[in-house]
Amino acid sequence: MLSLVKAKGNKSNHLFRQVARDTTGETYNPPEESEVVFAYEYILETGKKVLIGAASYTIALPTQTDPNEENYNHFLSFLFIKGHWQGLGYGKWLLNFIESDMMKTVRRPIHVESAIGSVEFFIKQGYTYSGRYTDCVCSGSPLFKTLCYMTKEPIITFCNNLNI
């Protein structure tokens, strides 16, 4: 059974770096002041929980009204599922949790700079790829050498208020 644990602040950074290293071979820190969530799976045979993934994201500022300002949008900075656990639905699950957390605060677009190899994953989760990408010369991991800008628009729910 998957469990998700939210953390904030520098205390969780070492754990985040560990997941980043196990997943990509490189060390990444979550951006300052970002939300961090860790994914654990319970192993029946051992009775223990193992850390299988992590993500970091920044929630849009509800008081920001200018769409051109960076903090108008939600931003997913990192999403990692360790190799052994990939392809089992955990990434989708973790992303759903993050999106709900974002939309609870304010309904705004979500931006992500996806690794080129994960573009298809994000398309399956409703993100669109604008064709804009950047080659990151400073990236230690080949995984993040080319980053593709992707966006997911918030789902608008209509409320039919029928005052009959």
Ligand SMILES: CC(C)(COP(=O)(O)OP(=O)(O)OC[C@H]1O[C@@H](n2cnc3c(N)ncnc32)[C@H](O)[C@@H]1OP(=O)(O)O)[C@@H](O)C(=O)NCCC(=O)NCCS
């Ligand atoms: C990208 C990542 C988070 C996906 O997590 P995951 O647990 O492997 O993905 P899921 O099992 O939840 O996959 C959900 C769907 O996306 C598809 N998918 C996942 N990764 C894919 C990929 N790289 N290319 C194409 N499709 C992919 C799955 O087949 C599945 O499809 P389905 O719903 O039709 O069955 C994970 O592979 C990872 O950590 N990769 C390395 C780091 C990275 O690139 N992170 C993203 C940018 S920060």
